[in-house]
Amino acid sequence: MSEVNTDAQVRPREIIEAVRRLEAGELVGLPTETVYGLAADAENVQAVARIYAAKGRPADHPVIVHIHRAADLGHWASEVPETARKLAAAFWPGPLTLILPRKPGVADACAGGQNTIGLRCPSHPVAQAVLAIFKGGQGGLAAPSANRFGRISPTTAAHVHAELGDDLLVLDGGACAVGIESTIVDCTAQPPRILRPGQLQAADIAQTLGVAEADLLRPAESAPRVAGVLPAHYAPRTPLQWCSREQINARWEIGTSAGRRIGVLAFPPQPLAPHPSWVTLPADPAAYAQQLYAVLRRLDAAGLEEICVEVLPPSPAWLALRDRLTRAVHGSGR
Numbered sequence: 001m002s003e004v005n006t007d008a009q010v011r012p013r014e015i016i017e018a019v020r021r022l023e024a025g026e027l028v029g030l031p032t033e034t035v036y037g038l039a040a041d042a043e044n045v046q047a048v049a050r051i052y053a054a055k056g057r058p059a060d061h062p063v064i065v066h067i068h069r070a071a072d073l074g075h076w077a078s079e080v081p082e083t084a085r086k087l088a089a090a091f092w093p094g095p096l097t098l099i100l101p102r103k104p105g106v107a108d109a110c111a112g113g114q115n116t117i118g119l120r121c122p123s124h125p126v127a128q129a130v131l132a133i134f135k136g137g138q139g140g141l142a143a144p145s146a147n148r149f150g151r152i153s154p155t156t157a158a159h160v161h162a163e164l165g166d167d168l169l170v171l172d173g174g175a176c177a178v179g180i181e182s183t184i185v186d187c188t189a190q191p192p193r194i195l196r197p198g199q200l201q202a203a204d205i206a207q208t209l210g211v212a213e214a215d216l217l218r219p220a221e222s223a224p225r226v227a228g229v230l231p232a233h234y235a236p237r238t239p240l241q242w243c244s245r246e247q248i249n250a251r252w253e254i255g256t257s258a259g260r261r262i263g264v265l266a267f268p269p270q271p272l273a274p275h276p277s278w279v280t281l282p283a284d285p286a287a288y289a290q291q292l293y294a295v296l297r298r299l300d301a302a303g304l305e306e307i308c309v310e311v312l313p314p315s316p317a318w319l320a321l322r323d324r325l326t327r328a329v330h331g332s333g334r
């Protein structure tokens with residue numbers, strides 16, 4: 001069964017209505033190429049407060065501001081380091097968030113008390129269309145992932161409704177192409193540092209900046225301060241655990257014969273006749289990421305006692321997925 005909905009269509013009239021609501025301080029569910037965001041006018045304090053309330057998000061967690069063009073960086077940042085210019089030129093629009101020093105007084109409500117700002121220019125055509133019209137293309141949209149705090153990010157419009165209710169206007173841009181959240185690079189550090197891995201990898205960033213990959217991935221000196229790097233995050237309610245292929249086979253055999261309802265998330269091949277609780281995902285990190293959250297949601301809704309996820313390869317291409325699933329394992333079962 002494919003998790004991808006390819007026939008989603010957003011009509012111009014819906015884009016106009018979304019922009020009208022955003023300009024009036026309301027919230028809108030917005031598709032991006034990574035995950036769906038819960039968007040509000042970044043410069044409207046009450047509108048941003050609505051995001052925090054809807055998500056149940058603690059006030060000290062900053063939100064990313066989405067902008068139409070890299071040329072607008074200077075509106076939000078007090079200083080745009082050369083590293084940020086290079087990364088924006090190379091990877092925007094796309095799944096990359098840049099942390100920059102924030103211009104004093106700008107988008108205070110999005111900052112969670114930090115003197116920095118996270119900026120991203122998304123490539124999804126619907127997000128681009130909204131940003132092109134919103135405040136004449138000059139505005140910023142605060143948009144964290146459109147899930148309740150700590151839960152799995154939504155990658156379809158239906159997921160957003162399931163998280164936040166049916167009353168929210170959600171633009172249906174289909175299933176997100178990337179499927180996991182953007183790579184976050186802190187450009188206030190020298191050299192820059194990756195705060196959250198994503199589809200865009202350290203090797204690509206290292207090459208663009210002419211710095212060592214290991215430096216980009218160095219650990220933080222201080223305690224984590226962003227939600228995406230809390231140990232428990234992206235979590236299903238069903239207990240989730242890492243298992244080798246051998247452990248999965250053994251657990252499945254023993255568990256199912258004892259009447260236990262077990263879910264499996266593994267690489268092919270599938271050793272038995274198709275079973276709805278045994279999901280295989282491709283051994284390609286981009287394809288795996290594209291489907292991961294939809295599959296986790298489906299397994300989480302299936303009333304299982306536990307979900308076993310097959311350990312991922314140790315290579316850099318799988319880093320972001322190891323990161324997300326490790327946090328999901330940690331936060332699961334609550």
Ligand code: TXA
Nearest residue numbers: 034037062063064116117118144145181182226227228
């Ligand atoms: O792909 C994405 O980035 C998605 C889509 C909707 O754009 N957004 C997203 O937002 O994942 P959110 O809020 O769920 O995660 C953003 C992460 C959080 O961990 C937040 O704490 C961090 O970015 N962040 C935002 N502004 C920051 C700042 N000024 N300094 C450090 N971290 C920041």
Ligand code: MG
Nearest residue numbers: 144145153228
């Ligand atoms: Mg999030």
